[in-house]
Amino acid sequence: MNGKSTTTRTKLERGRSALGPALELVHTGRAPTRAVLTSELGVTRATAGAVAAELEALGLIKVDSSPGSAAGSQGRPSHRLSIRDDGPVTLAAQVHSDGFRAALVGLGGRIVATAPGCVTVMADPAQVLGEVVEAGAQLLRETGLRCVGAGLAVPSAVAEPEGTALNPMHLAWPGGAPVREIFTSRVRAAGITGPAFTGNDVNLVALAEHRHGAGRGAQHLLCVATGHRGVGGALVLDGRLHTGSSGLALEVGHLTVNPEGRPCHCGGRGCLDVETDPLAFLTAAHRTPGPEESLLKQAGDLLRTEYADPDVRAAAEELIDRLGLGLAGLVNILNPDRVILGGLHRDLLEADPDRLRAVVADRSLWGRSGSVPILSCTLAHSSLVGAAELAWQPVLDDPLTALV
Known part of the structure; x- marks a missing residue:
């Protein structure tokens, strides 16, 4: 030659x-x-x-x-x-305690189409995942777009390599449900091509925000967020999720922030999961949750519209102090260069940013130095965007192999 x-x-x-x-x-x-x-x-x-x-x-x-x-x-x-506006898409699905939703997501984290969300999550994960995949398949039929893969976000730690939902505590699903296997089989049955992936919803929030939102540019990004119930955390290191040896890293919802507090589903007491989530806020504010809307929406609306009410303000300050205590411990251990907050935690930050930052600074060495920005998540439907990122990764790794 x-x-x-x-x-x-x-x-x-x-x-x-x-x-x-x-x-x-x-x-x-x-x-x-x-x-x-x-x-x-x-x-x-x-x-x-x-x-x-x-x-x-x-x-x-x-x-x-x-x-x-x-x-x-x-x-x-x-x-x-x-x-390209008419380029390929991935099917993204999300399940949480108040419902489930499917969407088509293009490159750039752009949501192309969404199906109407369902507000009832059945106890059979196969039925739920079958319905959410069919909703996504209908979107693909309507748009005629090419699908290159599928991703699913669930409110549970997802054990690797099995892909099982280890503790879907706010769903009626059995512990250890093989969600990745079920999701993959439903995707294949719907005639959708490309690989299928499953991940913890807050992990996927962090991934989406790191690539397209408030976490862009961070090298060591800590994300802490409420879902519709409970609290989760995630860490992105140099662009990759840190999931630990078996996918279970950063279960921050089970940090104790109030030793005399509420019993937690994990067997502990006073965990972030039950002390700083939407139900905890509504309870502290002496409000009875209604059945018509998600707990997350009820809590967020109450915080935004009735903050002047003494009960609401006192509840917000109580949750901010406990959240700040948990964040301070995480900052001391992980030394992130940025912290982002989602769900109700984002609303608490925006309600009183000085109080939260002061608690973190007072209780943490690195926070006291003033070098750890605490910001709000910025993306809408970030769990869906993150689920899509899982499905886009093989294309990002090798476009020719994935697409040709």
């Missing part, structure tokens, strides 16, 4: 190996132009151009070859890169 052929093959191999990193850069909004893509990949302009062209040929991105120059800019403007 002559030197020219070897050089050509080397360039092709280098370009193929750059497809996944290039797609992830566009997917996460870090490469809006070909010039930025060239710089981020550390390749030549020609290689970046070839990579962008290949991703466009795969139907994943659009390359605008004649963008207008910004006012006052100098030199030739770079080609703009964006996600």
Whole structure:
């Protein structure tokens, strides 16, 4: 083989190996132009151009070859890169204590379509997952879009490698339900192609926020959030979820923050899970939950609209102090460079940010240094977006293998 052929093959191999990193850069909004893509990949302009062209040929991105120059800019403007509106999607599904929902999610974390949510979660996980997958399959039939995989978010630790829901405590499902196996079988039965994945809902919130929301740019991101019931946590390290040896890391809901507090489903007492979730807030505010709306919505609406009420304010301060105590311990142990809060915890932060940050600073060494930003999650339907991220990962790893 002559030197020219070897050089050509080397360039092709280098370009193929750059497809996944290039797609992830566009997917996460870090490469809006070909010039930025060239710089981020550390390749030549020609290689970046070839990579962008290949991703466009795969139907994943659009390359605008004649963008207008910004006012006052100098030199030739770079080609703009964006996600195709009519590109492939993943099916994302979420189950929680107050219902379940299916959606189609494109690259960039964009929700393309959602099915009406169901508010009744049956005790049989196979029935629930069958219904949510069928709702997603109907969306695919209506839109005609190509599906490259499916992801499911559940309110439980998901044990690896089995993919079992170890403790779906706020569902009537049996402990150890084989949710990944059931979900995969329902996806296949619906004629949906591509791999199927399952993960803990707060883990997936953290993944979505890290790629598309309040966690972008963080190297060590801690996420703590309430679901419709309970509290979960997650840690993203260098872009990857830290799930531990068997998928069970960061079960922060079972940190004790009030030793004399409420009994917890785990067998302990005074855990974050029962001291700082929506039901705990409604109870502390002397409000009786109604059956017409989710506990999360009732608690959030009460906090936002009746904060001046002495009972509501006292309840908020009680939960903020307990949440701050839990966050301080996590900050001391994990030393994150950013903390993001979701669900009711986001609403508590926004109601009194100074109080929460002061508690964390007072109780933690790293928090006292003032170097740990505490921010609100910013994405709508972040668990669905995170479930979609699981399904997008094989495409991000190797677009050619996944799509061709």
